[in-house]
Every structure is written in C-alpha cells, then in structure tokens.
Amino acid sequence: MVIEYVGQTIRQVIADMREKRYEDEGIGSSYMFRIAQDAIIDATKCGNLARFINHSCNPNCYAKIITVESQKKIVIYSRQPISINEEITYDYKFPLEDEKIPCLCGAGSCRGSLN
Template identity: 35%
Template sequence: MCTSGAKKRDDSEGDVGCTSCSSTCCENCVCRVQCISCSRACRCPETCTNRPFRKEKKIKIVKTEFCGWGVEAAEPLNKGDFIIEYIGEVIDDKLCEQRLWDMKYKGVQNFYMCEIRKDFTIDATFKGNSSRFLNHSCKPNCILEKWDVEGETRVGVFAAGSIRVGEPLTYDYRFVRFGPEVKCYCGAPNCQGYLGAKRKIDKLNIGWGAKRKRTSTACVAIMTL
C-alpha cells in the first residue's frame, strides 16, 4: 500500500511513457490521445503541454449550502487544463471491501473510493488532498482522466470546458449505491434526483477490474451508507 494516487506498472522498466517527441506535442499527438505523458527521455522541451501533474491550478475549498464542503476555481480555467491530482491510499480489492464493511459498522457516512482496475483502488477517505472535496454534478464541468506518467498510473481532474473564478468544480461521481438512497443537490437541468439512481446495488458487488478505455473518465465509486 502507498499513500499516493500512483501505481507502477508491473512490466515497466527503464524509460517509459512517451519517448519519441522531438518538439512540443500538438493536440493530435499519439501520446496525448492515449493519455501518456511525455517522459524524461522525451526530447520535447520542458514547456511541452503534454506533461500534466507538474503544476496544479489554484482552487479554493468552500462550505456549500446543501453538499457540505466543495471546491471553487480560484483562477480562470480553460478546457483541458489539469487542475489537481486525485490522491489517496492505493489499496487492493480485499482491503477495499474490508474498509467498506468496517465503516458501515462504525456509522461512517462519507467516504471516497476511486476504482482504477482490479486490485487498484484509490481511497481518499483517510488520506488525500483537496480533490476529495469536489462535489458531484449530473452536468459536471470537470472530468477525471487516467494517465500513464513515467510508467505510473495517475488520475487527474481536468477542466471539461471554460470555468470562471468562483465557479464550483464538479465531476460525475458515477456513484455506486451501497445502502439508502442519496439525494442529489447539483441543481443541473438534467439532474437525476438521486445519486446512483441507475446503478443501484443491494450488495457489495461492484465488478472489480472491469475493462475501461484509457482515455475515459476513471470510474469513481463514492459509497454512502
């Protein structure tokens, strides 16, 4: 277990990631399309924009009226901007299930787990950063992306469009229910009313290790008992 949002690939060795660029990467760069960051071995300059996770944007933690703590943009953001890395403890499926049941018995109401693949879940319940305070929206202005950075899998929050200063930062939790219904207060025109309304489960059967495209939003399971 490690206190981070990164996990080294078992088959990684030597120089990994994008190593073939000779100039600044463009939007159609093969590495960028596959969410592979330029590596230290890449010949592109340090100003290359295909190197997220180096500098986070300014954000502000605020108290919301209905959703507890939340996060607002503290500077203007453009579509595609890297905002912050989703960080927590990296745990396997067995420990994840154990923690879920332990927290249920203790009456813990809020906890946050991001399933990346089989035996790789980022748990920001006890250890994490400001990314854990981003709230859900049925019409979010941010997305989560899974990137390969120097052979490590890392998850980042990126702007889905232009965001003004003071605007709440939200993403789709892709909520998996484990207990009573949880009302959604996002206020979006397309709000479903309840989190996980279309993904209700009665038992802890989340389908660990389901295959997902590298470029898709990382599957986030926010469990509320």
C-alpha cells in the same frame, strides 16, 4: 488540469474491509475511486482536496485515469473556463445498481441518481 486525486492505492478486498471499518468508526463518508478492476484509490484519511469535489450531472470538469511511469493516476481536468468562486464538479459515473443513490446536484439535466 485542475488537480490530481491522490490517496493510497489498495485492492478491492482491502477497500471492502476499510469501508466496513470506516462505517464502524462513524466516519460516515469514504472517498474511494476505482482506477482498475482490482485497484482503488482510498483518499479517506490521506487524500487531498480533490476528494471533496462534488458530483454534477452537468459538470464543469471530468476525471481521467492516466498512466505515469507505469503508475495509474486520477486527474481532474476542466471542460471549460472556471470562474473564481465557481464550484468544481464532475460526473462520478457510478455503476448502475438496483439501489439508487439520490442526486442533489440541481442541474436542469439532472438524472436523479448518481448511479
């Protein structure tokens, strides 16, 4: 285990409203991670360092949703030993959509998009 991705658990309708509000406020990036059909962890304003972990098509970590005392949690685990000063990355596994989000991970096996 590397770190838990923490934030506030919200429903999809709230996530949609917050995403719009964050855009209107000029925040730019929101840090939301889906844990179930209608449950999302919003780490935008009350998260920890896990929200800053970048995507990679060839990551050294992976995210796993686990249940602890009936609460779903997101935990980032390492795939391999991680060296000092090595960037921690995982595959965001965004759903496929028509509008592609460019990937800039630089991996030799880069898919070209996050979705």
